[in-house]
Amino acid sequence: MPSLRLLAPLLALLLCAPGARAASPDALLREHLWTEFQKLPPSERPRVGLALSAGSVRGLAHVGVIQVLEDAGFPTDVVAGASMGAIVGSVYASGQPVEQLLRFQKAVAAEAHRLLSKRRLLSLMITDSLIPTKTIEGVISAQIGDIRFDQLQKPFACAAMDLRTGEKIIFRDGPVAPAVRASASLPGLFKPLLYRHRYLSDGGVVDYIPCDLARLLGADWVLASVTNNDYTRATPTSVYHTLAQVIDIRGALLAQQQRKEADFIIDVNFGNVNFMDFRRADEMVETGVLAAKGALEPARESLLLFSVSRLWKRWVPEAGR
């Protein structure tokens, strides 16, 4: 990891390619303040949280968002995720580089595609038994090992729902893989997980954008990556698509409420993507990259404005006393 100092000019490059056009005063000040921000010791700068929303295949867009944030040297101190956001977030929090995350995304997509094959779905209807998700846990363990939350490089939390009580169950200790598996157990398709005396299903149902979890982990400023599906463009006719539509509508309504908890939101908008269409995984990642690239500078501005009081102490030494 290069020193933080190295990252500031990079952002200048992102903002204004020399020769292409003159840099605006805003761009220059962002560049300067970013340099100053990065000089702040970790204890003096705001703790930045990254909240990754639920969204099934669409949640793979978070990989693209993380790629842009990492390329830009955008700090993330704590990570929270729900459902697919938990799967992606756990691997990111384990400290794996973006290249690994991109490979992991392909493995997840391949496994999910296998789990949600037509044959599987047919057998689900005939036998009336939900799809077990042990293999999802296997994919996560294969990527990060059988580690516990306290062994992750960044503090991480994810949520699941207790199907018996409707409670939101927060995981931030114990083994990571089963907690993430519980958080990503899509209702109606995947078998809920009996874990720690709870009967757990997808966290996205109760916590679509887990900003609250990021704050619980100590974040002062929360950046949320939110996947939005335009469900109004779909007319579901099958059992699964109707179920998907209900999940999407429920998620969107919950998201409307939870958006207010974020300090900044990167909205990843899709036209209408079937939540089971894992063949489009690469396209999801690319959509995430595009969304994050467009939102990067406003996100930096938001964080810098939030940090003015901390920078003030650096600039005006008497103020710190």
Next chain:
Amino acid sequence: MTRSLALALALCFCAPSASAFQFPWSKDKPFESVQELYAREDYGEVAAKLSEPGLRRISRGNRAKAYKMLGVSLERLGKTKEALAVYQYAETLYPEDLNILSGLANLLHRVDLDDRARPLFERVLSIHPNNAEAHLGMAEILARQGLLERAQRHYESALSEWNRNPEIWRDYALLLGQRRDWAGAVAAVRQALALQESAASYEALALFQRASGEPEAYSSLTRAIGMTQDRPDMRLRAALWLLEDGRLDECLQAADSLLAADPEEPLALWLRASVSLRRGRFESARGDLEKAAQHGRRAPFVARVSQALLERLPR
């Protein structure tokens, strides 16, 4: 034999564009005259000659080239819409023609319709995988979209063909900078400078040197400033670097000089206020920050930061 020859000739002369028919050994005079005009960069005349009836006089074998020349000429004349219409029509006639596809893709890219340009460049590359123009187009689009790794590969392919173009080397350097490959970025921008010295390349070099913590960064930026008269942003950046390095007297001098040229320059006001703040001169800082905060339309972020600082100033 005689009958089939007669039939062939009859078909040729009865074709809808019989006037454009040419025997392989005959010369295409209308096309040659347009080519001459095009070589002379007389784009107005080219556009006039290649109007609808003019195009019909060009032989079929040259008509795709004529469409391309018409598209380019209209572009050069600033008639972007018309050029786009020509390329789009030509693309339906010649969907495999690399010149037409590239022309359309480049025009769409230039007017920021990258989503439409990208599949066209991809089509060009599927027909001709080494097409440097398409690689460059893809590189620029992917870099703009944040897909840096793939952009880098396309830049490298374009450079393998066009390695004497300083602008491509500089853009490639900027991409490497975004990927934090500082050594590669410095090497690439030096390549650009070896081909042609320019303020833009020196500025890029300065940024990479600054990123690497090299002390030459400031002198490279000064050199860039010396090569251009119309880039106050470079002078503002230099002043910001002075502030970062704690060279407050020099920073103040630079800010004053910028304000002498433009008394309302919001970032220069902010710079002067920042020096005052660091020196504990809150009243001087207040005056400049109040002025900078009023420039919400010209520099909204500078205005918001100035307002935030004003709110913290002790009364």
